[in-house]
Amino acid sequence: MSADSYEDVATGKNDTIPALEVPPQDLYHAKSFITRWIFCQDAKVIGIQYAITAVSIGLVALVLSWMMRLQLAFPELVPFLGPAEYYQFVTMHGMIMVVYLLTALFLGGFGNYLIPLMVGARDMVFPYLNMVSFWVYFLAVLVLVTSFFVPGGPTGAGWTLYPPQAITSGTPGGDGLGIVLMLISLSIFVVGFTMGGLNYVLTILQARTRGMTLMRMPLTVWGIFTATILALFAFPALIVSCIMLTLDSLLGTSFFMPAIIEFGEQSEHSGGSPILFQHLFWFFGHPEVYIVALPAFGIVSDLISVHARKNIFGYRMMVWAIVIIGALSFVVWAHHMYVSGMNPWFGFFFATTTLIIAVPTALKVYNWVITLWRGNIRLTIPMLFALAFIVTFVNGGITGLFLGNVIVDVPLSDTYFVVAHFHMVMGIAPVLVIFGAIYHWFPLITGRFLHEGMGKFHFWITFLGSYLIYFPMHYLGFVGVPRRYYEMYESPFIETSTVSLNQFITIAAITVGLAQVLFLYNIITSSKFGKKAKRNPWEACSLEWQTADVPPTHGNFGAELPIVYRWAYDFSVPGAKEDFIPQNIAPSEVPDARVEKT
Amino acid sequence: MKKKESIFQLLTQKPWDPAQIKIDNMHDGVTIDLNKGKLGLRFIMFVSTIFFCLFIVTYSDRMVYPDWQRMPEPWLLWINTIILCFSSVVFINAQIKSKKNQFYTVKNRLLLIGFLAFAFLIGQLLVWQQLITNGYYVSDNPSNAYFYVFTSLHALHLLGGLVYWIITLRKVWNPRDIVIQKVKHTVELCAIYWHFLLAVWLVLFGLMLFS
Numbered sequence: 147m148s149a150d151s152y153e154d155v156a157t158g159k160n161d162t163i164p165a166l167e168v169p170p171q172d173l174y175h176a177k178s179f180i181t182r183w184i185f186c187q188d189a190k191v192i193g194i195q196y197a198i199t200a201v202s203i204g205l206v207a208l209v210l211s212w213m214m215r216l217q218l219a220f221p222e223l224v225p226f227l228g229p230a231e232y233y234q235f236v237t238m239h240g241m242i243m244v245v246y247l248l249t250a251l252f253l254g255g256f257g258n259y260l261i262p263l264m265v266g267a268r269d270m271v272f273p274y275l276n277m278v279s280f281w282v283y284f285l286a287v288l289v290l291v292t293s294f295f296v297p298g299g300p301t302g303a304g305w306t307l308y309p310p311q312a313i314t315s316g317t318p319g320g321d322g323l324g325i326v327l328m329l330i331s332l333s334i335f336v337v338g339f340t341m342g343g344l345n346y347v348l349t350i351l352q353a354r355t356r357g358m359t360l361m362r363m364p365l366t367v368w369g370i371f372t373a374t375i376l377a378l379f380a381f382p383a384l385i386v387s388c389i390m391l392t393l394d395s396l397l398g399t400s401f402f403m404p405a406i407i408e409f410g411e412q413s414e415h416s417g418g419s420p421i422l423f424q425h426l427f428w429f430f431g432h433p434e435v436y437i438v439a440l441p442a443f444g445i446v447s448d449l450i451s452v453h454a455r456k457n458i459f460g461y462r463m464m465v466w467a468i469v470i471i472g473a474l475s476f477v478v479w480a481h482h483m484y485v486s487g488m489n490p491w492f493g494f495f496f497a498t499t500t501l502i503i504a505v506p507t508a509l510k511v512y513n514w515v516i517t518l519w520r521g522n523i524r525l526t527i528p529m530l531f532a533l534a535f536i537v538t539f540v541n542g543g544i545t546g547l548f549l550g551n552v553i554v555d556v557p558l559s560d561t562y563f564v565v566a567h568f569h570m571v572m573g574i575a576p577v578l579v580i581f582g583a584i585y586h587w588f589p590l591i592t593g594r595f596l597h598e599g600m601g602k603f604h605f606w607i608t609f610l611g612s613y614l615i616y617f618p619m620h621y622l623g624f625v626g627v628p629r630r631y632y633e634m635y636e637s638p639f640i641e642t643s644t645v646s647l648n649q650f651i652t653i654a655a656i657t658v659g660l661a662q663v664l665f666l667y668n669i670i671t672s673s674k675f676g677k678k679a680k681r682n683p684w685e686a687c688s689l690e691w692q693t694a695d696v697p698p699t700h701g702n703f704g705a706e707l708p709i710v711y712r713w714a715y716d717f718s719v720p721g722a723k724e725d726f727i728p729q730n731i732a733p734s735e736v737p738d739a740r741v742e743k744t
Numbered sequence: 745m746k747k748k749e750s751i752f753q754l755l756t757q758k759p760w761d762p763a764q765i766k767i768d769n770m771h772d773g774v775t776i777d778l779n780k781g782k783l784g785l786r787f788i789m790f791v792s793t794i795f796f797c798l799f800i801v802t803y804s805d806r807m808v809y810p811d812w813q814r815m816p817e818p819w820l821l822w823i824n825t826i827i828l829c830f831s832s833v834v835f836i837n838a839q840i841k842s843k844k845n846q847f848y849t850v851k852n853r854l855l856l857i858g859f860l861a862f863a864f865l866i867g868q869l870l871v872w873q874q875l876i877t878n879g880y881y882v883s884d885n886p887s888n889a890y891f892y893v894f895t896s897l898h899a900l901h902l903l904g905g906l907v908y909w910i911i912t913l914r915k916v917w918n919p920r921d922i923v924i925q926k927v928k929h930t931v932e933l934c935a936i937y938w939h940f941l942l943a944v945w946l947v948l949f950g951l952m953l954f955s
Contacts, residue, residue: 271780344787352780354773361757362768382795398883401806417811417886422802466755711769713759741760
């Protein structure tokens with residue numbers, strides 16, 4: 147045997163690791179209720195604050211979607227909802243869900259809670275800045291909510307906020323404070339996120355524990371890390387477009403506003419380029435899809451591995467795929483603009499890059515499925531959600547391939563097919579991961595399980611219900627039902643069956659929404675009365691489950707930081723007594739484990 | 745001494761390989777050989793650079809439209825630029841003095857830098873006043889709008905720098921209270937940011953001057 151054999155590792159020759167002299171991190175230990183729970187510097191509390199705020203504003207967006215669905219199917223039930231309100235609800239629903247819920251929850255919520263724990267750090271590298279980051283995000287949400295109460299209401303420009311219509315008087319909230327508050331809120335959000343992103347990146351790069359190399363990190367951390375890098379490149383485009391559009395709206399500049407006649411009068415603007423806004427917006431907007439998707443990819447990889455008791459198939463390939471998807475996500479943005487009148491060669495380029503990005507994405511799907519192959523699959527609730535994610539993501543992804551082709555996109559672009567596509571791929575799929583992740587890490591956060599019966603009911607209603615909502619929408623799109631329309635009624639141009647189908651979709655949407663109320667009830671009751679969880683109840687290998695206390699206290703790891711000896715996927719190792727070996731278990735503690743045969 | 749590895753070497757590591765396990769077990773968990781303050785500052789400068797680059801891209805896109813009318817550059821802008829350059833030079837001197845533990849001089853230099861920064865900001869406001877008096881309003885022409893946007897955003901960054909300048913000044917004011925190394929470190933970070941702001945201004949000013 148060579149010196150580099152597994153025997154050396156197993157017999158403990160690698161256990162003699164010299165002590166690492168690292169100055170202890172200065173942590174601010176809270177002394178009062180306010181500094182412990184409100185202006186708190188502990189990343190775990192900040193993560194929960196992010197999650198509560200994001201879910202709260204997400205519930206508002208959920209109710210808005212109910213209103214929209216009722217208007218489309220049973221308008222007599224929502225007589226207060228006129229065209230202006232409909233467009234305002236569409237806009238706020240979209241923006242809240244994409245930015246204020248999904249982005250904030252994945253990066254602010256899971257990022258804060260999991261990064262320090264998973265990499266073996268005591269906290270984020272800049273805890274104070276981390277706290278400020280949350281409160282800036284909170285301010286952004288407050289400004290957004292304020293727009294509901296100003297004269298003229300919130301903006302109804304659609305979540306893409308395209309000028310010129312976003313700031314013209316015919317658009318709801320266009321000539322009032324609605325659009326301005328939305329733009330200011332987004333700008334504040336970006337500032338807050340940059341503070342948070344600084345922490346996520348630096349903690350992952352610089353504050354990992356001894357032995358935790360980048361290639362030993364769980365894929366959850368890789369997903370959040372890459373998504374944060376993407377956000378740091380992409381969000382400046384959003385803030386730049388927000389600043390310029392705010393100036394067009396308030397000061398009458400013409401960055402994006404062309405000369406137009408508004409209600410018979412020549413507007414004060416001239417010469418601006420609306421297409422420039424679209425480029426800027428989608429330079430942010432498309433990476434935004436992956437800012438949401440990459441953390442979901444990472445988390446689902448870990449859920450599948452833990453609950454299938456098998457190491458993730460092709461770990462390195464999974465990391466590469468995350469990085470490649472991240473890089474490619476910056477060269478596909480104009481596939482959202484095929485109908486903007488762009489040069490056909492431009493469209494050809496972006497169609498090609500869009501199809502290329504499907505390769506690493508498909509690779510990830512294959513690896514998830516191969517991980518399941520011959521695994522010891524435990525059909526726990528997190529696993530159910532993870533499996534549902536794979537199916538949903540494949541469904542949504544395939545329709546993405548349709549829409550990535552210019553010739554297919556052009557006729558489908560303004561139909562419900564697009565609504566179905568993006569809800570499946572970046573609405574339902576990431577939300578399924580969020581649910582799976584909450585069921586998975588709830589025992590760590592509270593020390594208790596969520597109620598299983600309620601959880602399974604919640605899963606099946608959510609999973610099947612989502613398909614009942616969005617599958618028919620594909621059909622609606624194919625038969626030509628246009629999206630963005632306030633009223634749906636029988637017309638000679640559209641099949642009459644679409645009317646009853648719309649009613650069916652609405653009933654399904656309300657049912658799925660109500661199932662989320664049950665989920666919230668489960669969270670509230672289980673956090674107090676749920677079945678107590680033993681330490682590391684899922685028998686996972688990653689460090690967050692190896693803390694001295696459960697739930698982990700401030701500082702995470704007690705007196706000494708853990709030392710990492712292996713990757714996070716040593717499941718079902720031949721020769722080992724148990725079917726998992728945590729990352730901080732030294733080789734000499736599992737001498738018979740044949741890691742090389744895993 | 746940390747062994748440097750490229751991103752490709754890093755991504756091709758096999759964490760399950762016995763030879764790699766030995767190396768990995770000794771890893772101290774730090775990727776880049778820089779302290780968190782410097783790295784954090786680089787990070788902020790990186791995001792700011794993207795921010796300004798995107799503005800520059802939109803500027804170059806917008807300026808090719810026929811309605812673009814070049815704006816005059818008031819001579820006061822040159823004075824302001826010299827003030828900013830001078831403040832950067834003073835900061836270099838402050839850094840040198842800080843390395844020699846001459847904190848009394850550093851304090852004086854910092855006060856001078858603060859004065860110069862405020863002089864720059866007031867100078868920019870005077871430029872605005874001068875342009876408005878001459879009828880160059882923000883909404884008249886995209887070139888005017890970009891001028892006001894660039895100067896405002898740069899001033900905002902400078903105001904952010906002044907917040908850190910106050911923190912630095914407080915530390916330098918009474919360096920015995922805290923570790924000397926930390927004081928030096930703070931001075932160094934503040935100086936780097938100051939030079940960055942000068943570079944940003946020179947690029948923006950040059951862009952407006954030569955385009």
